[in-house]
Amino acid sequence: MDQSAEDHAASSASSHTAARPVLEEGGLIDRYVALLNPAKVGRGFTPFVRVWLRVQEEDTSNHVINGIKSFPEILECHLMAGDCDFLLRVTVADLDAYRQFQIRHLNRIAGVQNTMTEIQMQRIKQTTELPL
Numbered sequence: 001m002d003q004s005a006e007d008h009a010a011s012s013a014s015s016h017t018a019a020r021p022v023l024e025e026g027g028l029i030d031r032y033v034a035l036l037n038p039a040k041v042g043r044g045f046t047p048f049v050r051v052w053l054r055v056q057e058e059d060t061s062n063h064v065i066n067g068i069k070s071f072p073e074i075l076e077c078h079l080m081a082g083d084c085d086f087l088l089r090v091t092v093a094d095l096d097a098y099r100q101f102q103i104r105h106l107n108r109i110a111g112v113q114n115t116m117t118e119i120q121m122q123r124i125k126q127t128t129e130l131p132l
Contacts, residue, residue: 035128038091042093043091043092043093044093044094045091045092045093045094045095045097045098046075046089046090046091046120046123047090047092047098047117047118047119047120048087048088048089048090048117048118048120049087049088049090049102049106049115049116049117049118050080050083050084050086050087050088050115050116050117050118051064051084051085051086051087051088051106051112051114051115052084052085052112052113052114052115053085053086053111053112053113054111054112054113055111056085060110060111061085061111063109063110063111064085064086064109064110064111064112065077067109067110068086068088068109071101071105071106073090073091073092073101073105074088074089074090075089075090075091076088076089084116095119098117102115102117
C-alpha cells in the first residue's frame with residue numbers, strides 16, 4: 001500500500017471513530033454484531049423461501065410470524081406485497097439439511113399453504129453497511 005492509500009485509510013478510520021459517539025447518541029446505531037462466516041460455522045447453504053398463507057387473517061398471520069421467529073435457521077423474514085406473503089432467508093448446512101428443515105418445521109406451521117424455495121447460484125453482493 002502506498003503512502004497516500006495508507007493516509008486515506010487512517011483518515012477514514014479516524015473519522016469513523018470520531019463519528020461513532022454522535023451516531024450512538026442520536027440513536028442511529030441499532031446494535032453491534034460480529035458477522036460470522038456461514039460456511040465456517042456449518043451454515044454455508046442459504047436458500048430464499050417464498051411463503052403463502054392459507055388465508056389473509058390477522059390470527060393466521062400472527063401465528064405464522066411467531067412460528068417463523070422461533071427458528072434460528074431463519075435469518076430474515078419480510079412481509080411482502082405482491083405474489084407471496086413472506087420472503088425468508090434461511091441458513092443451514094446443505095440442501096439435505098434444508099429439506100429436513102422444510103419438512104419438519106417450515107411446512108408444519110399452521111396457516112402456511114405453500115412454500116417455494118429459491119436457490120442462489122452465486123452471491124454477488126451482501127452488505128450490512130448503510131451509506132451515510
